[in-house]
Amino acid sequence: MARTKKKTVDLDRDKDIAPGLVAKTKKRLVVARGSSHPELAFDVAGALGTELVPTEYRTFASGEILTRFEVSIRGCDLFLIQSFGPPVNEWLMETLIMLDAAKRASAKRITVVAPYYPYSRQDKKGRGREPISARLVADLLKTAGADRVMSVDLHAAQIQGFFDGPVDHLFAKPVLLEYFKSTLTQDDRELLTVVSPDTGRVRVADTWSDSLGAPLAIIHKRRDPNVANQITVNEIVGDVDGRVCLLVDDMIDTGGTIVKAAEALKRSGAKRVIVAATHAIFSHPAVERLQNVAIDEVVVTDTVPIPDEKRFESLTVLPIAPLLARAIEEVFQDGSVTSMFDGAA
Numbered sequence: 001m002a003r004t005k006k007k008t009v010d011l012d013r014d015k016d017i018a019p020g021l022v023a024k025t026k027k028r029l030v031v032a033r034g035s036s037h038p039e040l041a042f043d044v045a046g047a048l049g050t051e052l053v054p055t056e057y058r059t060f061a062s063g064e065i066l067t068r069f070e071v072s073i074r075g076c077d078l079f080l081i082q083s084f085g086p087p088v089n090e091w092l093m094e095t096l097i098m099l100d101a102a103k104r105a106s107a108k109r110i111t112v113v114a115p116y117y118p119y120s121r122q123d124k125k126g127r128g129r130e131p132i133s134a135r136l137v138a139d140l141l142k143t144a145g146a147d148r149v150m151s152v153d154l155h156a157a158q159i160q161g162f163f164d165g166p167v168d169h170l171f172a173k174p175v176l177l178e179y180f181k182s183t184l185t186q187d188d189r190e191l192l193t194v195v196s197p198d199t200g201r202v203r204v205a206d207t208w209s210d211s212l213g214a215p216l217a218i219i220h221k222r223r224d225p226n227v228a229n230q231i232t233v234n235e236i237v238g239d240v241d242g243r244v245c246l247l248v249d250d251m252i253d254t255g256g257t258i259v260k261a262a263e264a265l266k267r268s269g270a271k272r273v274i275v276a277a278t279h280a281i282f283s284h285p286a287v288e289r290l291q292n293v294a295i296d297e298v299v300v301t302d303t304v305p306i307p308d309e310k311r312f313e314s315l316t317v318l319p320i321a322p323l324l325a326r327a328i329e330e331v332f333q334d335g336s337v338t339s340m341f342d343g344a345a
Helices: 036-049 087-103 133-144 159-161 173-183 188-189 199-212 256-267 285-291 322-331
Strands: 008-010 020-022 029-035 055-059 065-069 078-083 109-114 148-150 165-171 194-198 218-224 231-237 244-252 272-280 297-301 317-318
Touching: 008 029, 008 065, 029 036, 029 322, 036 065, 036 078, 036 148, 036 322, 078 188, 078 322, 087 133, 109 256, 109 322, 133 159, 133 244, 148 322, 159 165, 165 322, 173 272, 173 285, 173 317, 188 218, 199 244, 199 322, 218 256, 244 256, 256 272
Parallel strands: 029 078, 078 109, 109 148, 148 165, 194 218, 194 244, 244 272, 272 297, 297 317
Antiparallel strands: 008 020, 055 065, 218 231
16 A cells, blocks of 8 residues: 655744745746747746646637647746737737637746837837737736736836836847957947937937947937838938947837938948847838848847848848846846846836
């Protein structure tokens, strides 16, 4: 007859502890992925020294999505990696379905790792009767079962306050900065000027200016509120004549802002124009625009997938997986994500 292990009951009420059973349990980190960017998820899992959760993905003839975890995730600390490049609505729906599946599978804590946060540009009402879709996305994630959100370079820092729970706001700047410190020559460094493509990115560009010890220039732009993706550059604040200009932004969508900024810099006498951005959305016709003669190099990270047809000779893609893996490890071990960014996160 098999012996049953005797359970220990803790009745130490003198220490104000409620009676209950004591079990020797250990936290278990598991990584799952959506369908949007499998390469990134594999790289993150590899950097953590683990494998992805075996998951079934199905799309029915009607277009409905089904996902199912093929192994038990009960009591696990689940990190669900899903990047929201195009088609963003399909990936958002898949994420909500996977969250519901994970919640019903009794995952202990669920963190959505969204390197690129969807609808992040709709963070406020620009005109009457407009939605604040970034807040809606946060509500959907929370309702579906997310306990925590992790993202890289949010378009607006205020989005952190939209989610009713912890938000880890990571920065790709260390990844990009390391590249430029290793590739820019001493002559380039002496002539370097950091440029903000609009007034909304001045704070970010200012931190780049401090890190590289370079002066700052700002491009004042005007966007037609009635026409999407139409930019008019008005003037440049700062000296760019004969300088190596580093244009820094959080994302490149159609490339209109960046190209017009680069052209304005070259017209003002800039020697070279290098573009650095975190999220390479590259909606049409970004690829054609970014090969403009005014732009000498484009450097981005792989927070969203960049297929071969969207790559070009002057494009450099840096891996974001090591940064995500380190942040996941800090969260899982109850460490400090802020320490990764010198207290800035």
